[in-house]
Amino acid sequence: MxxxxxxxxxxxxxxxxxxxxxxxxxxxxxxxxxxxxxxxxxxxxxxxxxxxxxxxxxxxxxxxxxxxxxxxxxxxxxxxxxxxxxxxxxxxxxxxxxxxxxxxxxxxxxxxxxxxxxxxxxxxxxxxxxxxxxxxxxxxxxxxxxxxxxxxxxxxxxxxxxxxxxxxxxxxxxxxxxxxxxxxxxxxxxxxxxxxxxxxxxxxxxxxxxxxxxxxxxxxxxxxxxxxxxxxxxxxxxxxxxxxxxxxxxxxxxxxxGMLKVGGEKMAKSLGNSMRIPQMVEKVRPVELRYYLGQAHYRSAIDYSEAALQEAAVAYQRIEGFLTRATEALGEVAPAERVPAEFAAALDDDLGVPQALALVHGHVREGNTALTAEGAEKAAERVAELRTMLGILGLDPLGAPWAGGGDHGLREVVDALVSVALEQRQAARGRKDYAAADAIRDRLTEAGIAVEDTPQGPRWDLKRG
Structure with a gap:
């Protein structure tokens, strides 16, 4: 086409x-x-x-x-x-x-x-x-x-x-x-x-x-x-x-x-219903807001709601979660040279982003199944194609500017500091000092760091929303 x-x-x-x-x-x-x-x-x-x-x-x-x-x-x-x-x-x-x-x-x-x-x-x-x-x-x-x-x-x-x-x-x-x-x-x-x-x-x-x-x-x-x-x-x-x-x-x-509306009315400062970017990125991360704004067909209207915004954030987190797990299991996988034919056909047809995103989520489901079934080759193939598709949509969580949801250099600094705290927490758990381990996790939570314990060890991320 x-x-x-x-x-x-x-x-x-x-x-x-x-x-x-x-x-x-x-x-x-x-x-x-x-x-x-x-x-x-x-x-x-x-x-x-x-x-x-x-x-x-x-x-x-x-x-x-x-x-x-x-x-x-x-x-x-x-x-x-x-x-x-x-x-x-x-x-x-x-x-x-x-x-x-x-x-x-x-x-x-x-x-x-x-x-x-x-x-x-x-x-x-x-x-x-x-x-x-x-x-x-x-x-x-x-x-x-x-x-x-x-x-x-x-x-x-x-x-x-x-x-x-x-x-x-x-x-x-x-x-x-x-x-x-x-x-x-x-x-x-x-x-x-x-x-x-x-x-x-x-x-x-x-x-x-x-x-x-x-x-x-x-x-x-x-x-x-x-x-x-x-x-x-x-x-x-x-x-x-x-x-x-x-x-x-x-x-x-x-x-x-198309227009972005609130309660059926065009968003406008004069109507008192406009939502500024700094306030919105306190509700969801910037990449999740981009997903929300870009997911509908460009010619269609969007009627804003908090529920729809949060649904978009969760949908993006499913993509991000798979890529995070896949990277832990497979190491870094580079983007593919070409996108799947179905993805290209969707964007060639008047920039059909909804159809393109449907294929993205299909790849996530297939990739999760491949990881569970230890199908490393198929999982790596899905990751590579996903990264290329997401790069075109401006949504690749493993590539700039979204690695870590913000500035890549700042992410590296925070990663080093959080890693020290997690090592101290692991050491406390190793000596069965669970009170100290919990205290470290609580301090990280207060600082906006979410910690998840996985079979591969603790994983951290910035808290959502």
Whole structure:
């Protein structure tokens, strides 16, 4: 089976044929950094991280661009409420997003451009649109520049709307030609950050910045544009309109992940139902949270519940437990060169992670049986294939960054210290000083270390949850 994706613009599954053989270009709408990320934001990053890993496994040279919107109304409002510069809000929240990506095991993008670093490219794009008759500067020298929706007949095709059904743009101004027209550039207001342009001082429109940055780093046409389903309209619809109107081919495939909801409502700070990453990794380990966010098909919605989160953690622990036991019995087993055909078929079919995980758990069951029956060769084969599959999903507990659930160097230090305590405990048990042995175990438990006695000796791990 060839690699296929559900393309939002075509409203059907299409074979993936890259623009350049052996290469894949991917643009993902990244963070608007007015606040730290919640798990709804990071779900999208996990989904597209799996896509990026699968493309790489298939042999594509992947260029992955994920932008940062570091200036907009929300950022300015937060800064004003706190009495700090706008850039301070952007900087601290971008660091929070970067930390969240790292904690959840997302590979860094090839490039991560900021909107404010690409004003010249935006000015050039506006010029091209005005020259082509698709944009206009507002009367009176306000600095506002708008896209003329009526001038682009294909407007609404991505979101499957007729132009006459499109609602008024949220960009409010009395000098727009059409209520549907959207801002490419917003004229400066007193006290707000602004940049000089031929049409007056101002700042970027949200939609404009993505078109400018995507084409700068990926070219006028590129393979895949990704983002959350909530971005299809108006954000991505407006990206398509302004890019095509300027003569760029832009994205050839549009992939959108489903929303993460709480009680049926979209997770959002404004609704008071968002869940920050630091709080979530106190409930479960980062790798278990990644498993939870990535286990569903990327296009499906997830309705968050504590029970579902804990079920995902337990499911991951079954995988991890088998690999731990297998490593003790067999020694270290390297990942296989190739994944099983069924796994490849699942991911080739619109990134079918649920089917791929079903095969993972099947390997765990078969591997456990082989270990019990002393079938070392079959068990080692299952371990090797498991590690390759889990590596593609970003979930291999024996590989970075998940060895020990965090920083590998720190794990080695803790391992050395815990080993000393366990040796003292074993010595106390050997001389039948069970009170001392229990006291050592209790101290380890208080420190967050879980100890399990096995036929091969004591095994330790960080306590779950």
């Amino acid at each position: 060839s690699l296929r994706f559900y393309d939002t613009s075509a409203r059907q599954v299409r074979d993936f044929v890259p623009l350049r053989e052996g290469c894949a270009s991917l643009y993902l709408c990244g963070a608007t950094v007015q606040a730290p990320p919640h798990i709804g934001h990071i779900r999208s990053s996990v989904n597209f991280d799996i896509l990026r890993r699968w493309l790489t496994y298939l042999g594509y040279d992947v260029t992955f661009c994920r932008n940062v919107t570091d200036i907009d109304d929300k950022i300015i409002n937060v800064a004003a409420a706190e009495g700090v510069p706008w850039w301070q809000v952007s900087e601290r929240n971008q660091r929070a997003f970067t930390q969240a990506y790292d904690v959840l095991g997302c590979l860094p993008p090839t490039v991560e451009p900021r909107a404010t670093g690409h004003v010249p490219e935006m000015i050039e794009l506006i010029r091209r649109l005005i020259d082509a008759g698709h944009a206009y500067a507002a009367r009176g020298g306000s600095g506002d520049v708008y896209f003329d929706v009526a001038s682009y007949r294909a407007y609404g095709e991505l979101s499957n709307q007729r132009p006459d059904q499109v609602e008024e743009s949220a960009d409010q101004a009395g000098d727009k030609r059409d209520p549907r027209d959207f801002a490419l550039w917003k004229g400066a207001k007193p006290g707000e950050p602004s940049w000089e342009t031929p049409w007056g001082r101002g700042r970027p429109g949200w939609h404009l910045e993505c078109s400018a940055m995507a084409t700068k780093y990926l070219g006028p046409s590129f393979d895949i544009h990704g983002g959350g389903l909530d971005l299809v309209f108006p954000h991505h619809e407006n990206e398509v309109a302004q890019s095509h109107a300027a003569g760029d081919g832009f994205a050839r495939y549009w992939l959108h992940n």
